[in-house]
Amino acid sequence: MTDPITRAREFSPRKAIELEVVVLTGQERGRAVPLDDVLQIGKADSNALVLTSDTVSRNHCSIAKVAGGVQIVDLGSTNGTKVAGARIQEGVFPSGTIATLGDIEIMVRPVASRANVIPSERREFGGVIGESIPMRFVFSVLERAAPTEATVLLQGETGTGKEVLARAIHKESTRAERPFVVVDCGAVSYQLIESELFGHERGAFTGAVAARVGAFELAEGGTLFLDEIGELPLDVQPKLLRVLEAREFRRVGGNKVMKADVRVLAATKRTLEREVDGGRFREDLFFRLAVVPITVPPLRQRREDIRPLVVHFQRLDGDETPFAEETLASLEGHDWPGNVRELRNVLQRARMLNSSGGGSIDVLFPTRSTGSIPPGALSAGADFDPKESYRDIRAAFESDFERRYVTWLLGRHSGNVSAAARDARMDRKHLADLAKRHGLG
Numbered sequence: 001m002t003d004p005i006t007r008a009r010e011f012s013p014r015k016a017i018e019l020e021v022v023v024l025t026g027q028e029r030g031r032a033v034p035l036d037d038v039l040q041i042g043k044a045d046s047n048a049l050v051l052t053s054d055t056v057s058r059n060h061c062s063i064a065k066v067a068g069g070v071q072i073v074d075l076g077s078t079n080g081t082k083v084a085g086a087r088i089q090e091g092v093f094p095s096g097t098i099a100t101l102g103d104i105e106i107m108v109r110p111v112a113s114r115a116n117v118i119p120s121e122r123r124e125f126g127g128v129i130g131e132s133i134p135m136r137f138v139f140s141v142l143e144r145a146a147p148t149e150a151t152v153l154l155q156g157e158t159g160t161g162k163e164v165l166a167r168a169i170h171k172e173s174t175r176a177e178r179p180f181v182v183v184d185c186g187a188v189s190y191q192l193i194e195s196e197l198f199g200h201e202r203g204a205f206t207g208a209v210a211a212r213v214g215a216f217e218l219a220e221g222g223t224l225f226l227d228e229i230g231e232l233p234l235d236v237q238p239k240l241l242r243v244l245e246a247r248e249f250r251r252v253g254g255n256k257v258m259k260a261d262v263r264v265l266a267a268t269k270r271t272l273e274r275e276v277d278g279g280r281f282r283e284d285l286f287f288r289l290a291v292v293p294i295t296v297p298p299l300r301q302r303r304e305d306i307r308p309l310v311v312h313f314q315r316l317d318g319d320e321t322p323f324a325e326e327t328l329a330s331l332e333g334h335d336w337p338g339n340v341r342e343l344r345n346v347l348q349r350a351r352m353l354n355s356s357g358g359g360s361i362d363v364l365f366p367t368r369s370t371g372s373i374p375p376g377a378l379s380a381g382a383d384f385d386p387k388e389s390y391r392d393i394r395a396a397f398e399s400d401f402e403r404r405y406v407t408w409l410l411g412r413h414s415g416n417v418s419a420a421a422r423d424a425r426m427d428r429k430h431l432a433d434l435a436k437r438h439g440l441g
Contacts, residue, residue: 403440
């Protein structure tokens with residue numbers, strides 16, 4: 001058996017990272033990339049750090065760790081690489097140096113001290129299946145965080161299992177025997193979200209014919225899970241921040257101060273750092289929520305979990321008939337834009353169509369050719385599946401909108417991602433990620 005010291009050395013890549021390159025200006029402001037060996041920077045997608053500014057060349061410069069500091073080499077850029085205002089071709093500089101690439105400033109700085117995290121030995125955490133290294137890293141952090149009172153922020157794409165992980169955290173916490181209350185901030189109307197969270201007194205607003213208990217009261221002594229926290233209206237965010245800091249609140253229209261003995265977990269599919277930069281989310285609330293920030297990896301980055309997930313879902317559905325090897329291979333080859341939720345739906349569809357003997361890829365993945373939403377379904381008279389939840393239907397429509405919009409946008413610009421991103425006033429990297437997610441090349 002491998003000893004713990006060897007395992008830490010083998011599975012703790014961050015331990016060797018001493019420096020990082022952080023972008024100080026431009027669209028990529030705030031992005032940091034570890035400087036492990038040689039880091040190439042430019043506008044081309046092949047670079048380790050991609051900058052979308054038109055003043056940056058396709059292959060602008062490279063930065064490498066050397067004895068005594070870092071070596072910066074200009075790669076024949078058009079607008080040059082400057083340090084302290086002087087254009088350079090090649091030089092060795094100390095960490096903390098700021099370099100200017102066109103009109104973009106970057107800094108090479110030491111990485112802040114971080115705790116070493118090694119993958120957990122567990123392949124399951126509170127019912128969440130994960131044999132892959134990325135998921136075992138998540139389990140390792142949660143093993144430490146779950147028994148504490150720390151606020152956990154779960155970030156990741158739709159369908160990655162953020163709510164399931166939140167329930168697992170509650171299950172392994174000291175509050176496991178107390179209530180677990182869920183509020184989907186994206187499913188509650190703007191006018192009612194404050195009442196949903198804090199409750200209201202009778203007559204507090206039009207239609208408030210009786211007093212109402214809010215989520216913080218319902219979760220007393222237990223855990224409150226705020227799903228899609230990125231959708232929380234900006235004017236409600238200071239009130240949530242006060243509850244998290246002071247552990248007290250008032251009902252809407254009430255004067256009585258009530259104590260909040262509640263642990264808060266939150267989740268979002270949005271990148272909250274980007275929402276903060278755009279003024280759509282309060283920075284102080286972000287830092288208060290992200291005491292333990294965890295990014296749940298998409299299924300396409302943990303394909304080794306697909307087979308154990310198939311077995312797990314079959315067991316839950318009461319049908320453990322084995323799939324043909326070619327079907328399992330097809331499952332592992334799919335990109336899974338809907339992640340674990342999509343896998344579960346595919347398995348249920350396969351079971352319903354009796355395709356466990358190796359149904360065709362078209363039967364298993366009809367969304368690959370027809371789209372997840374039927375043509376015309378976005379009209380006012382659309383029919384919805386009553387078996388699907390509001391959240392799942394909304395996720396399907398959002399995914400379909402993304403695919404159609406990105407297809408249309410890239411088509412207008414002959415596939416030029418930079419031009420399309422400028423036209424749509426969106427981040428180029430985000431557009432490229434959307435195109436990749438929907439298989440648009």
